[in-house]
Amino acid sequence: MPALRAWLALGCLRLCLGVALQPQLASVTFATNNPTLSTVALEKPLCMFDSTEALNGTYEIYLYALLASASSRNASVQDSTHTPLSSTFQQTAGGRTGPYRAAAFVLTPCSDLPSLDAVGDVARASGILHAYLVRVGDNGTCLSDPNFQGLCNPPLAPATEYRFKYVLVNVSSGLVQDQTLWSDPIRTNRISPYLAIDTWPGRRSGGMIVITSILGSLPFFLLLGFAGAIVLSLVDVGGSDTETTHDSQISQEAGPKALGTAEPAYAAVNRGLQLDRAEVYASKLPD
Numbered sequence: 137m138p139a140l141r142a143w144l145a146l147g148c149l150r151l152c153l154g155v156a157l158q159p160q161l162a163s164v165t166f167a168t169n170n171p172t173l174s175t176v177a178l179e180k181p182l183c184m185f186d187s188t189e190a191l192n193g194t195y196e197i198y199l200y201a202l203l204a205s206a207s208s209r210n211a212s213v214q215d216s217t218h219t220p221l222s223s224t225f226q227q228t229a230g231g232r233t234g235p236y237r238a239a240a241f242v243l244t245p246c247s248d249l250p251s252l253d254a255v256g257d258v259a260r261a262s263g264i265l266h267a268y269l270v271r272v273g274d275n276g277t278c279l280s281d282p283n284f285q286g287l288c289n290p291p292l293a294p295a296t297e298y299r300f301k302y303v304l305v306n307v308s309s310g311l312v313q314d315q316t317l318w319s320d321p322i323r324t325n326r327i328s329p330y331l332a333i334d335t336w337p338g339r340r341s342g343g344m345i346v347i348t349s350i351l352g353s354l355p356f357f358l359l360l361g362f363a364g365a366i367v368l369s370l371v372d373v374g375g376s377d378t379e380t381t382h383d384s385q386i387s388q389e390a391g392p393k394a395l396g397t398a399e400p401a402y403a404a405v406n407r408g409l410q411l412d413r414a415e416v417y418a419s420k421l422p423d
Contacts, residue, residue: 156316156317158316159301159302160179161176162177162178162179166265167269171322172325173327174294175272175273175292176271176273176300177269177270178199178271178272179268180241180267180269180270181302181316182246183246185304185314191243191313193306193307193308194242194306195242195243197242197302197305198220198237198239198305199237199272199301200235200236200301200303201292202234202300202301203298204299208299211235211318213235213301218311219312220312223235223237226279226288230293237287238272239270239287239289240287250267252268274289276290292324294324294325294326295323295327296323298324299321301319303316
């Protein structure tokens with residue numbers, strides 16, 4: 137990939153000049169939608185701090201974030217003993233009252249960086265991006281999770297300008313070894329329907345989200361239509377049964393009586409009574 141090799145060469149040329157540089161936005165080759173509403177993807181300080189001399193021991197990189205203002209360019213990230221600040225997002229009101237530590241990662245030597253030739257491999261793309269980029273605002277649950285342990289990197293505010301700074305910390309001593317300048321103000325995007333879709337690699341793309349939403353709503357509409365069909369069929373069956381019963385009752389009451397059904401029974405009874413009375417009268421007549 138010539139474009140990726142050119143970007144890497146340009147990045148190393150820029151970073152290896154020294155630490156008097158600023159954190160930069162990730163190349164559009166890796167992050168097309170950057171910044172987003174609540175995140176900013178930055179290039180890691182690769183080959184920066186070990187460009188002049190080899191670093192002995194274990195080192196970490198701390199990334200600090202701060203709301204951009206007139207005085208933020210000179211904000212300090214260490215105390216008088218060169219100990220890095222441990223301020224959190226909550227303690228600084230999201231960077232409004234001072235810089236907070238947004239991320240921390242181990243410094244990777246230039247010789248151990250993964251090859252960019254494999255960035256087209258879907259299985260390895262996420263690991264390669266993680267090696268070259270850091271994303272501020274990537275954790276959306278750490279503020280609301282009472283059991284969260286670790287460094288909280290919550291979403292940034294939309295349409296807000298931030299500054300960022302990398303700090304090299306010696307793990308053995310816990311002191312600041314070196315640091316970059318504060319970045320120029322980087323503004324997160326405003327709210328819009330397109331920007332609300334997070335297209336960061338490793339997550340669902342915008343097209344996948346739309347397709348998933350449509351497919352997820354189809355069963356609901358099918359179930360609703362099926363239930364409506366059942367209700368309508370029950371209403372139709374109930375109405376037809378009522379009409380049939382009513383018609384049958386009317387036909388039974390209004391229909392003419394067939395000859396030779398109930399009348400003979402009454403006639404027989406009447407004749408029986410008349411015969412009994414005739415016998416009684418006959419017994420009373422004189423001989």
